[in-house]
Amino acid sequence: MEKQTILSALKEGLIAKTISEGEVKGVLHEAGIVQETKKNSSITLSKILYTVGGLIVFIGIIVLIVQNWTDLGFIGRLTVTLGVGVMAYITAIFFTFGSIQKALANTFYGLAYLVLPIGFYVLIVNNGASGMDGLTMLIIISGSMFVIAAASYLITRMSVPLLFTFINGTWLYYVAITNLIDIGNYQEINILYYATMLVGVAYYFYGHLLKDNEDVEKKNISDLLYFAGTAAILGPGIALGGVWDVLFIGLVFGLMMFGVFTKQKVSFVLSCLFLMGYLIKISAKYFADSLGWPLALVIGGLMIIAIGYGALYVNRKYISK
Numbered sequence: 646m647e648k649q650t651i652l653s654a655l656k657e658g659l660i661a662k663t664i665s666e667g668e669v670k671g672v673l674h675e676a677g678i679v680q681e682t683k684k685n686s687s688i689t690l691s692k693i694l695y696t697v698g699g700l701i702v703f704i705g706i707i708v709l710i711v712q713n714w715t716d717l718g719f720i721g722r723l724t725v726t727l728g729v730g731v732m733a734y735i736t737a738i739f740f741t742f743g744s745i746q747k748a749l750a751n752t753f754y755g756l757a758y759l760v761l762p763i764g765f766y767v768l769i770v771n772n773g774a775s776g777m778d779g780l781t782m783l784i785i786i787s788g789s790m791f792v793i794a795a796a797s798y799l800i801t802r803m804s805v806p807l808l809f810t811f812i813n814g815t816w817l818y819y820v821a822i823t824n825l826i827d828i829g830n831y832q833e834i835n836i837l838y839y840a841t842m843l844v845g846v847a848y849y850f851y852g853h854l855l856k857d858n859e860d861v862e863k864k865n866i867s868d869l870l871y872f873a874g875t876a877a878i879l880g881p882g883i884a885l886g887g888v889w890d891v892l893f894i895g896l897v898f899g900l901m902m903f904g905v906f907t908k909q910k911v912s913f914v915l916s917c918l919f920l921m922g923y924l925i926k927i928s929a930k931y932f933a934d935s936l937g938w939p940l941a942l943v944i945g946g947l948m949i950i951a952i953g954y955g956a957l958y959v960n961r962k963y964i965s966k
Contacts, residue, residue, distance in 0.1 A: 703759045727764025733757035741801045751805040758809040780824045787817040804862035838881035845877030871911045879919040924948045
């Protein structure tokens with residue numbers, strides 16, 4: 646019997662109440678799937694502990710540097726930053742290609758990518774580049790980290806190098822944009838808004854590429870990219886004002902429809918929240934003086950309730966099915 650036929654028959658049985666949830670769980674238990682789920686839960690707990698441990702190590706390094714910056718000297722600073730970062734990276738490579746749990750590799754990759762930029766800063770400053778322009782230094786550091794993370798992902802195909810490829814790539818992008826514009830100029834700040842929207846579009850593109858990946862961690866990165874992409878597109882859109890007070894309506898509904906058609910709950914829910922924020926902004930900006938604050942708040946509140954109800958209905962009917 647074909648898989649789709651079995652799944653369709655199971656779905657129909659559940660809807661018609663001829664098959665209970667307990668009976669399905671019983672079959673899963675007999676097939677050993679429940680035991681596998683317990684095993685997966687154990688692995689997830691291990692990953693959480695690895696991540697927490699790595700963050701504690703990173704925080705410890707930061708506290709050590711801050712409290713003893715002068716006393717450590719150049720060699721000490723370089724050892725606890727670049728030295729620890731390189732050792733963490735080598736350890737990550739070892740776990741990646743070794744037979745031990747590969748989950749540990751991602752922990753050490755994360756630690757390396759967090760510590761190495763500080764080590765590069767210490768190295769650059771000590772080599773007589775303390776007078777270097779801050780943005781130039783950031784371009785060197787972020788560019789180096791982007792190359793390291795991207796190369797690591799191409800070689801290992803691990804999830805944390807992929808995540809930091811996006812993080813460091815975004816960091817390099819913003820440093821480069823900031824280097825080209827005058828942040829103090831109001832008109833040029835708008836360029837930063839549009840640049841952020843482009844980042845959001847790029848996040849959506851890569852999120853879509855990762856959406857159907859078999860690796861659960863990469864699917865999680867896809868959800869994170871959709872979340873960040875939605876915020877990057879709608880955040881500047883709601884902040885720009887002017888003609889964007891009109892264009893934003895089409896933009897937010899476009900992303901909501903995208904979430905519905907692709908069954909991407911993260912994009913849909915966040916778009917709904919931005920729509921609520923937009924209604925509050927428009928009510929305050931255009932109707933507070935004419936209708937008065939109390940009436941504007943009442944209308945805005947009713948609209949938000951309507952959006953919440955509509956979002957829940959759409960989510961149940963089209964996304965969560």
